[in-house]
Amino acid sequence: MEKVAKVALLIGVSEYEPELNPLPAAVKDIEALQRVLKDREMGGFDEVKVLPNPDRQQMESEIETLFSGRTKDDLVLLFFSGHGIKDDAGKLYFATRNTRKTTKGELIRSTAVPANFVHEILNNSRAKRQTIILDCCYSGAFDPALQTKDDGSIDLQTQLGAEGRVVLTSSSSTQYSFEQQASDLSIYTRYLVEGIETGAGDRNEDGFISVLELHEYATSKVRETAPTMTPKIIVLKDKGFEIILSKARVSDPQLRYRKAASRYANAGTIRPSARAVLNTVRQQLGLTPEEAAEIETEVLRPYRERLANLQNYREALIAEAEHEHPLSDDACQEMNMLQKLLALRDADILPIKQEVEAQFAQKSESYQQNLAQYKQYLQKQFNKNFL
Numbered sequence: 450m451e452k453v454a455k456v457a458l459l460i461g462v463s464e465y466e467p468e469l470n471p472l473p474a475a476v477k478d479i480e481a482l483q484r485v486l487k488d489r490e491m492g493g494f495d496e497v498k499v500l501p502n503p504d505r506q507q508m509e510s511e512i513e514t515l516f517s518g519r520t521k522d523d524l525v526l527l528f529f530s531g532h533g534i535k536d537d538a539g540k541l542y543f544a545t546r547n548t549r550k551t552t553k554g555e556l557i558r559s560t561a562v563p564a565n566f567v568h569e570i571l572n573n574s575r576a577k578r579q580t581i582i583l584d585c586c587y588s589g590a591f592d593p594a595l596q597t598k599d600d601g602s603i604d605l606q607t608q609l610g611a612e613g614r615v616v617l618t619s620s621s622s623t624q625y626s627f628e629q630q631a632s633d634l635s636i637y638t639r640y641l642v643e644g645i646e647t648g649a650g651d652r653n654e655d656g657f658i659s660v661l662e663l664h665e666y667a668t669s670k671v672r673e674t675a676p677t678m679t680p681k682i683i684v685l686k687d688k689g690f691e692i693i694l695s696k697a698r699v700s701d702p703q704l705r706y707r708k709a710a711s712r713y714a715n716a717g718t719i720r721p722s723a724r725a726v727l728n729t730v731r732q733q734l735g736l737t738p739e740e741a742a743e744i745e746t747e748v749l750r751p752y753r754e755r756l757a758n759l760q761n762y763r764e765a766l767i768a769e770a771e772h773e774h775p776l777s778d779d780a781c782q783e784m785n786m787l788q789k790l791l792a793l794r795d796a797d798i799l800p801i802k803q804e805v806e807a808q809f810a811q812k813s814e815s816y817q818q819n820l821a822q823y824k825q826y827l828q829k830q831f832n833k834n835f836l
Contacts, residue, residue: 455494455524457486458515460543462531464502468550469532476501478530478584478638485645486526490698492645494526502546508562516574523576524692527567530635533585534561543567543585571614578692579614580660584637586620615660615692616683619671636675640667649708651697658695674751675792702734706741710748718752719745758791763801767808774809 459479463472479499486492500511516525532544534556542548542561549557571579619637634642644650644666650658652665661682668680698704709730713723731741765787769780776784788798 453520453522453524454496455492455526456496456498456515456519457483457494457526457528458498458500458511459483459486459528460500460503460508460511460530462502462544462546464546465532465544466547466549468554469544469548472531472635474633474635474638475530477633478635479528481634481642482528482638485642485695488698490696492695504547505545505560505562508543508545509566512562512567513570516570516576516579519574519576521575521577524578524580525574525576526580526582526694528582528584530584530638533583540564580617580692580694581614582617582641584619584635614684616681617660617664618681618683620678620680636671636678637667637680640670643667643670645695646698647704647707647711648697649711650695654697656697657693658697660692660694663694670751674755676755676794676797677789677792702736703740703744706731706734706736707744707748710741710745714745714748714752718749758793759797759801762787762791762793762798763805766801766805770805770809 459482461475461477461479463475465471479501483497483499486494486497498511498515500508503511512527515527519525529543532548534542534544534548536542536556536558541564542556542558543564544561548560551557567581571581619635641663644663645658648658650663650666652662664680664682671678671680706727709727710719713719713727719727727741727745731738736744762784766784769776769784773780
């Protein structure tokens with residue numbers, strides 16, 4: 450009887466040619482994911498190979514090696530963190546450390562790995578349990594000029610989907626994947642790792658973490674921190690959801706408390722009733738108040754970072770309005786850029802814009818009234834003295 454294997458290839462590209470922005474988190478992503486997948490109490494993978502900053506030939510060779518010679522029951526995982534780029538025909542490519550563009554900003558295809566190459570490798574593999582995780586921005590570097598050219602025509606289901614295969618993506622074709630300001634890891638990968646490491650990804654509490662559970666956990670956390678990102682899961686014929694990626698390590702009291710705290714943290718706060726529950730859980734687990742507080746701070750950090758992003762936007766908008774009101778076209782473009790960098794939705798900033806507009810409109814009205822009164826006073830003085 451053939452031994453069933455669990456193998457993974459983790460590719461992270463942080464270093465690029467000048468045409469593409471560096472992504473420092475990409476190599477750290479694969480190191481963090483390797484740690485949890487290799488751990489016998491968590492992923493329990495037989496082999497987890499990391500491939501930092503490969504060129505095209507290295508990347509293609511390692512992907513082909515990963516999927517060749519497998520049995521039908523093997524679990525094979527391919528992870529990519531870096532830039533994703535599409536060509537003018539809407540075909541997806543994975544950038545390598547030597548990926549280049551022309552002076553017109555067009556992709557030099559021979560320097561990147563095409564998604565259809567990966568698709569062919571997957572189709573030719575005997576392994577029926579295949580998981581692909583893509584933490585990349587499909588329009589390349591964060592550049593507003595590129596975003597305007599992205600019509601959302603990438604069809605990942607057609608290019609990478611297949612029966613028995615599951616594809617997880619950090620964002621849709623028209624979105625960018627953001628690196629989190631206060632974390633070494635990319636946002637989506639950070640929560641994939643967290644879901645495994647803390648056991649919080651075991652949403653049905655059966656002791657195991659499936660692909661679907663892990664994706665749902667990461668997605669819920671991403672939307673708290675960067676609601677403009679909408680991670681996707683792609684399968685055909687409803688197969689692939691049930692693939693088990695990891696055991697849920699919940700014997701550690703601190704991990705168990707973290708899981709409970711994650712359940713009761715809402716909108717950056719813990720309600721009084723939830724506080725009573727957590728106090729009881731803390732006592733049962735034998736944790737000190739200080740240990741519990743430290744765990745809660747970490748759990749609530751994404752909410753608080755989001756509130757800080759909203760406050761940063763508000764302060765910038767007020768400062769800009771004080772400089773000039775109404776805002777010029779250049780100022781509006783810069784505020785739009787800030788909104789994207791802070792990963793804020795239009796719905797998030799609308800109340801702020803309405804508040805600031807009302808505030809400065811009132812100031813403007815008051816100014817006009819004072820100006821009219823002053824003109825009347827000057828006119829009276831002129832009439833009095835000279836007529």
